[in-house]
Amino acid sequence: MMRVLRGLPKMPPRRRLCLAMGVFDGVHLGHRAIIAAAVESARRRGRGAAPALLTFEPHPEAVLSPTGAPPLLTTTEEKLSLVRGLGVEMVIILEFTRSLADTSAEEFTREVLGQRLRAGYAVVGEGWRFGAGGKGDLRLLQRVGREVGLHVRGVKRVRRRGEPVSSTRIRRLLQKGGVRAAGALLGRPYQLRGEVVSGDRRGRTLGFPTANLRLPAEKLIPADGVYACLAGLRKLRPAVASIGVRPTFERDGERRVEVHLLDIPRPRELLGRILTVQLIARVRGERKFSSAEALISQMKADCRQARRVLARRTTAGR
Numbered sequence: 001m002m003r004v005l006r007g008l009p010k011m012p013p014r015r016r017l018c019l020a021m022g023v024f025d026g027v028h029l030g031h032r033a034i035i036a037a038a039v040e041s042a043r044r045r046g047r048g049a050a051p052a053l054l055t056f057e058p059h060p061e062a063v064l065s066p067t068g069a070p071p072l073l074t075t076t077e078e079k080l081s082l083v084r085g086l087g088v089e090m091v092i093i094l095e096f097t098r099s100l101a102d103t104s105a106e107e108f109t110r111e112v113l114g115q116r117l118r119a120g121y122a123v124v125g126e127g128w129r130f131g132a133g134g135k136g137d138l139r140l141l142q143r144v145g146r147e148v149g150l151h152v153r154g155v156k157r158v159r160r161r162g163e164p165v166s167s168t169r170i171r172r173l174l175q176k177g178g179v180r181a182a183g184a185l186l187g188r189p190y191q192l193r194g195e196v197v198s199g200d201r202r203g204r205t206l207g208f209p210t211a212n213l214r215l216p217a218e219k220l221i222p223a224d225g226v227y228a229c230l231a232g233l234r235k236l237r238p239a240v241a242s243i244g245v246r247p248t249f250e251r252d253g254e255r256r257v258e259v260h261l262l263d264i265p266r267p268r269e270l271l272g273r274i275l276t277v278q279l280i281a282r283v284r285g286e287r288k289f290s291s292a293e294a295l296i297s298q299m300k301a302d303c304r305q306a307r308r309v310l311a312r313r314t315t316a317g318r
Contacts, residue, residue, distance in 0.1 A: 002080075002083070002084050002088055002089060002090065002091060003089065003090045003091070004080060004090075004091045004093065005090065005091070005092045005093065006093050006095070007092075007093075007094065007095065008092070008094070008112065008116045008117065009092075009116070009117075012115075012116065012117060012118035013050065013052075013090070013117065013118065015047075015048055015049055015050040016045070016048060016049050016050070016118065016119065016120035016121070017049070017050055017052045017090070017117055017118070017119040017120065017121070018038045018039070018041040018042040018045065018049050018050065018051050018052065018119075018120065018121040018122075018123070019038060019052050019053070019054050019113070019117070019119045019121065019122045019123065020034045020035045020037070020038035020039075020051075020052070020053045020054070020088070020122075020123050020124075021034075021053075021054045021055075021122055021123070021124050021128070021130075022034060022054075022055065022124060022125060022128060023055060023056055023059060023060065023167075024053070024055050024074075024079060024083075025059060025070075025072055025073050025074055025079070025167045026073035026074055026167045026170055026186060027074060027079055027082040027083060027186075028073075028165055028166075028167065028170060028185055028186045028187065029158045029160070029165045029185060029186070029187045030125065030155075030157060030158040030164070030165040030166065032086065032187060033155050033158050034123050034124065034125055034155045035053060035083065035086050035087075035088060035123075036086070036087075037123045037153060037155050038051050038052070038053070038088075038121070038122075038123045039051040039086065039087040039088065041121045041123065041153075042089075042121075045120070045121070049120065049121070050089045050090060051087055051088050051089055051090075052088060052089060052090040052091070052092065052119075053083055053088050053090070053091045053092070054092045054094065054117075055079070055091065055092070055093055055094070056093070056094050056095075056096040056100075057076050057093050057094075057095060057096065058096060058218075059072060059096070059218075060096050060101065062096075062218075063096050063097065063098060063101055064101060069218075070167070070168070070171060070220075071171065071218060071219060071220035071221075072216075072218045072219055072220060073167055073170060073171065073174075073186075073190070073220055075193075075216050075218070075219060076093065077193075078191065078193060092117070094112075101132065102132050103131065103132060104131050104132050104135070104136075105130055105131025105132070105135055105136025105137075105140050105141070105144070106131070106136075106140070106144050107131075108130065108131055108136070109136070109140075109141060109144040109145060109148065109150070110144060110147070110148055113145070113148065113150055114145075114147075114148030114149070114150060115148075119150055120149065120150065120151065121150070121151045121152075121153070122141065122145065122150055122151070122152045122153070123152075123153050123154075123155060124138060124141065124152070124153075124154060124155070125154070125155055125157065126138055126154040126155060126156055126157060127157065128154075138152070138154040142154075160184065160185055165185045169185065170182045170185050170186060170190075171220060173185070174190060174220055174222040174223070175220070175222065175223055176223055177222055177223035177224075177225050177282040177285070178282070179222055179227060179279040179280065179281060179282055180280065180281045180282070183279075183280070188278075189229075189230070189278035189279055189280055190222070190278070190279050191276060191277065191278050191279070192213060192215060192219070192221070192241075192257060192276075192277045192279070193215075193274060193275070193276045193277070194213035194214050194215040194216070194219075194257070194274065194275065195213070195214045195272065195273070195274055195275075196211045196212065196213060196214075196270040196271050196272065196273050196274075196275050197212050197213070197214045197271070198212070198271065199212035199256070199258065206292065206295070206296055206299065207296065208260050208296075208299050208303075209260065210242070210258035210259055210260045211231075211258070211259045211260075211261065211270050211275055212256060212257070212258050212259075213256075213257040213258075213259065213275060213277070215257060221243060221255070221257060222243060222279060222282075223243070223282075223285070224243050224244035224245070224255070224285065224286040225242075225243060225244065225282050225283070225284055225285045225286050226240060226241070226242050226243075226282070226283045226284050226285075226286070226302050226306075227240070227241045227242075227243070227279045227280070227281065227282050227283060227306075228240065228279075228280045228281045228282075228283055228305070228306035228307075228309040228310055229241045229259070229277050229278055229279045229280055229306075230277070230278045230280065230310070231259050231261060231275060231276065231277040231278070232261075232275070232276060233270070233273055233274070233275065233276070236276065236278060237261060237262070237263050237264065238261075238262040238263060238306065238307060238310050239259050239260060239261045239262055239277070239306075240259070240260045240262065240283070240302055240303055240306045241257060241258070241259045241260075241277055241279065242256075242257075242258045242259075242260070242286075243255070243256070243257050243258075243286070244256070244286035245286070247286065247287070247288035248288050248289045248292070248295050257277075259275065259277055260303070262303060262306070262307065280309060280310060280313060281309045283302050283305050283306055283309070284302065
């Protein structure tokens, strides 16, 4: 069972920690390589070692550059859910404050990693920067780590299609609607997870009832459009998601995420529940239609196309 600590433990852990360290927004293929290295290190060291993850909340950029902070690929809850299946026994979440941002890399390594956590092994991405002014890097971590008995390993960037896998690259793809390409870098479909809230019920009058999602404000919502997806409370089923402002009916509409479950005719039963949506592929961009009838015709075509996309994915996965 994975243990989650918010803040540093009062006493050093009994077992020497093999730490994977980073922000890990997205828990993408590059992050998974870092985590896997820490887990494997703990396995080689036997019962006296424990695989652990050290991460931060909120995203450091939300403190260092509040107006320029990137939208999140994963909330803390989603991050913990993804990490839980990767062999990590402990997750330590440090609150990223201005005080922590001003802590030098040397002090962080000696006091936090050496004294407070008594870590024996640390794994970071080869380009990881930390400490005041971002002056800490892999070489500094290795040098100071030797002084406190910390063995440090840098993991090379995972590359796909000739470019490094990074959260920034994934965000750019999603902001253009490229959920399929983003999913390939994440190692799984990009996911939205939120509470189902009441909408204007227009979808029901059109014959396509939808579940309207309330999402965390900091969560990245992909480009406006219609997406083939899988959605549900526990079991995920074929669905179509519409992201946008509904220009056919509203001039300055609020941006929403609406999900039409293809095989569940009564989405109102989902009100107040937490719905998970995995975006598989973008079917089309958002458009304004000349009439409700034209929109209905297109929505029928969208559902047929979504079913074809999802059927091909199921066949390819066999």
